[in-house]
Amino acid sequence: MLELIVISSLNGILFGMLLFLMASGLTVIFSMLGVLNFAHASFYMLGAFFGFQISRWVGFWPALVLAPLLAGLIGIAVERYGLRHVHKNGHVAELLFTFGLAFAIEEVVQIIWGKSPVDFRVPAVLDFPAFTIFSTNYPAFKMFMLLVSVVIFLSLLLVLKKTRVGLIVQAALTHPHMVAHLGHNVGRIFMLVFGVGTALAAVAGVIAGPALVTQSNMAALLGPILFVVVVVGGLGSLPGAFIASLMIGLLQTFAVSINTSPASLFGPLDPAWATTWLSDIWNVTVAQVAPVLPYLLLVLVLIFRPMGLLGTRET
Amino acid sequence: MRKTLLAAALALPILGSAAAAEDTIKIGYIDPLSGGGASVGEVGLKTFQFLAEELNTKGGVLGKKVEIVPLDNKTNPQESLIQAQKAIDAGVRFITQGNGSSVAGALSDFVTKYNERNPGKEVLYFNYAAVDPVLTNEKCSFWHFRWDANSDIKMEALTNYMKSTPSIKKVYLINQDYSFGQSVRSQAKAMLAAKRPDIQIVGDELHPLLKISDFAPYVAKIKASGADTVVTGNWGQDIALLLKAAADAGLKVNWYTYYAGGTGGPTAIKQAGLNHQVFQVSEGLANLDHQPSRDFEKAFRAKYDFGMFYPRAVNQMRMFAAAADKAKSTDPVKVAQALEGMTFEVFDGGEGFMRKDDHQFFQPIYISSLGERGDNEPFDEEKTGWGWRLVAKIDTQQTVLPTTCKMERP
């Protein structure tokens, strides 16, 4: 039992940190550009596939740098030649543009790399168990993932606190209307923020690819959860996104390990009810509903605390 | 102007396929050919095209050429029905499909209703891979024939093998949370309890279908349970990722699976280093010591870069030809009547038969394991160097299960 708790906590924190790598970019982009980037998870996927392809050619470590760079450049191009163009047609058009983009990226990835998972392996240097806890191995690569996420998290904090762009971003987070008065190089800052945001998502992709799965549906699986994180944390709140990421990471991993169902708590249903719809609910375990929990959380938060956990504004 | 354009656009897909030649037998292949399931659907399509070619070089069926008409159903039941309608318009009287029991159920239902409402224009449905038992039990149809062993039959075969393997003591069940996974789970529990009451079921897991990207939490549970054997009906990424996570966590158990041989499976097994620890229950394997199937396999692999994944498709096509010969007609009703109860020398050797009661085909079932190859094992999988090795053969008679089907015949 203890073993399960320790392993689940580690996995949960890890998943949460990965979510945060993406959610941070998404939050900043939303605050500055006012666009909820539907294609954000697609950049995570692009990161994983670029990482896979580049590590085939030149190895994992260069890929860890090159893949996010490449994805970031694509992000910049998307902002410069796509979003900016669509901006004049309003927010709905922008949202739909990123929606279409997510759709197209998934198709392109399917065309190039196919639908089945690709063989993206953990680099040999890190392919050993970091430690063994109650006879379960914990892979070194996962520790490495944790390390990378924490390092990026810290450097992000540093950039936000210490640089001029960081200050502008911070200001934008709290006073989104102020961004309009930023002056002549606002376009460049938007581009930069979009590029960095998508590159961060791609970093998450490169490190998650070998550990989890590199497959064309990975964006579609993660995308909605990412929105849940951002909304639950509070739109425009970085600390909120951080807490929500960890919360959802832990929630999902722990839910999986709980086999409790109403039936196991209160005993089986009365036979008169046993074949009705109630038995579906009665016999379902927490583990089975694990994937639904984030959405349930989203709906609850939106009903009871519409601005999110740490958010300050309503939309 | 717009109306004419519209009419033209509508007419294109509809009229374009209307011309049906009488001297060919068209078999509509309804499976995913775009998007999600395309890679699997392509493998099936090429298999059937290869088999149609085989029949045609022997002079076709009753002198008529066999043509496979590919139809993309996008793994969606509604879309499958649209495509079936399209196929029927194009003169197709035989359709075949395999991916997804939900699609199979919808198609079987559709064909049954269509035949009832359009007497004289009957259509037959050959199912080569959808294994949901209901299709040959509660929801059986005269117009549906299944060549794959349904999941209960496979479990019967698997448990018959497990019965004679005393090293199995603690079994963990992990399955996808949908009808197929649930039937694997409940049958495993029932059959093991009957055949090996000493085996302890230490875990019984259902996880969401194709939505898990990290199986580490599940593997932690398996590990915690102290299981020595895992039984799973998982397929696709759900088996590949499960094995990957198991290897990461250093889980040492034996895996009894239905679909470890599917696309990506062997690669994952090799990567996880599970040498002869992953077993698969199937109706055939490439390395079987049976010359005709080996020759076939060789020719097949020479043409495509994947192995013969569907021995049952071979049985299906060859039996179709034999039934047409027997009936001396390619009329679907007559072919169906000829198929009922037909016995047949199957692709991998041995005798199989199409049970009249429920249109389920019975055949020898094999248990095999993937790992390093021996001398008489020429074929590897997915260029891993590892191949399937025969572990046990379960004879046809040992796989026969009762059916609840009440067949309504025309």
Added chain:
Amino acid sequence: MRDITTRIAPPLPTTAEKLKFYGMWVGLALFLLVLPKIFASGGALTTFCLIGISIIFALSYNILLGQTGMLSFGHAVYYGLGGFLAIHAINYFGGHKWPIPLPLVPVIGGATGLFFSALIGWVMTQRSGTAFAMISLGLAELIASSALILRSFFGGEAGVSANRTKMFRVFELSFGPQIQIYYLVAAWTLIAIIAMYALTRTPLGRMCNAVRDNPERVQFVGYDPHVVRYLAFCFAGMFAGIAGSLAAINFEIANSAYLGAVQSGTVLFAAYIGGIGFFIGPIVGAIFVTVLSIGLSDLTSVWQLYFGLFFIGVVMFTPGGLTGLMMMHRPLWRAGMLTKMLPSYLLAGVPTFAFLTGIMLAIETTVHYTAHPNEDPNIRAFGIPFNATSPLTWSAAVLLIVVGFILARITWRRVAHTWDETLTAARAKVHPL
């Protein structure tokens, strides 16, 4: 007083205009009546049924997006629930021999859609804009996932099937043959189109537009934008339920895909591509998208990519959709100056076509390399054969893309210029100052 009204208010329609207006609907009805006489194959009838269903669904979606400005990513929920209830109703009424004929089943679907949107909508419509979009997405995921857990009602991934011919019969109609289903769908489509058109011309319909344009100001003319959104949401849910139940009748099966993200995405595509700013926009879009999704997969295996790219193109270049593109030309058409644009359109059309051909060639050859690397390089796409390995093909693709792009840029600037001139001239001609 009276004379101010007659002098200033927009004139009421004359008898002739009224006749024309009602004649249009009668004409549409007649068109739907004779359509299956022209295209009689089973596939054509199925296609028409799907188009009808998709029209109702897309129009219902546009009550949200186009009329009231609410971007929903979960509209299929009400479509799907309507479909499931309809299937259960067919089974139940058929099994218990209730004297309810099949054509009334969509009423149940509509009531279901209305019930659930009324239930869920109150909380959802408190927010608008991005927040509403997010909630709709989360809720759709929640309900679609729950559908797989509540097996006895939703039938798991296999769904629930029914036999529509087992219902009570009136006029000896069995509703087995597709032609009868066609007329059923056509009748309901006509009813739904008329009802939704009428809705746009009511006080509520106009306040929906006002909420879309400026929800803040609406509060200061006495309306609660939340209530307006809520009512619009309920109507959208109701018509979506009708569409879903028609789909259930047509396929005789309802499964969890009805509720899913793909269905929600498709209706968004259809409405937007058609043009959300016009009532007929979603109708055009529904026809276009349905025909494409059925027919395009015969032509190329990567039809979804073209679909996605096309959608992005619409969002970027013609935010008014296909209908918007047509309507743009109305002033020119009225002034009889449409021909002035033709030369520059032709001039721009050639390089644009070349550019698009180049892109398609590049996509198809790439697909060949990744999907079928060891096979016959002579492939066909859109019915045109070409050799995917030949350097000629590759250089042709590159040449078409590069040259096409450059020339298209130049020529489209010219088009924009001519457009401005012609439009000014056309306006001057119609409204001389």
Added chain:
Amino acid sequence: MTNAIELRGVEKTFGVTKVIQNINLKIAQGERHALIGPNGAGKSTTFNLISGYMRPTTGSILLRGEEIAGLRPFQINRRGLSRSFQVTNVFANMSVWENLRCAVLWATGQRYAFWKNIDNLPEVRERTAQILEYIHLADRRDMPAGLLTYAEQRALEIGITVAGGADVILLDEPTAGMSHAETERAVELIRRLTEGRTLLIVEHDMSVVFGLADKISVLVYGQIIASGTPEEIRGNAKVKEAYLGEEAA
């Protein structure tokens, strides 16, 4: 006779900043009252508080003796108080006719009707036509509001505000940004449209204020420093010092 509007000890704080400090204000029925003061004095905030756009931190706001503080804007509007906006705030994609018609719908009791043909409502037609005539935009009837000139949009803004027939009208800088001639026409329009109604107006143009208002209140740093007839305000030393003096200089 109860006052049309009465503010009692109204305060509004944003975070730590007190934008409105203890305002007390009475506006009699039928009075034309102007609210003046330098930029940032809190005039628009006062409007937002009265019209329900914002909720006061403390204090009460009475409309004809009834508490309205904390009510939503549409509830206040239904009780007969209507306001315009400093920044033009019309339904840009709808025609001028549609704009005005939306503004009369609630007042004519249409509510959320979805069973009536909107073109078949004689009362709505009449009232819309009347307002359209008043604001001199009859020849712009079918033009999208977003395409009107600035002055026309301001006129439409006023039209929307009065169309519902509210008897308490709040106008926020109705003539801002207008030329001299346009301003004169606008004042005339306001005078005519608010005949017999209560008017509270925020205005910077002193000629407008003194030409139109029966009473004037001066708001400086969130406080009312003086309130009275135009003559009284003109002679008030505090006002001269804090406000008019600067304007004159």
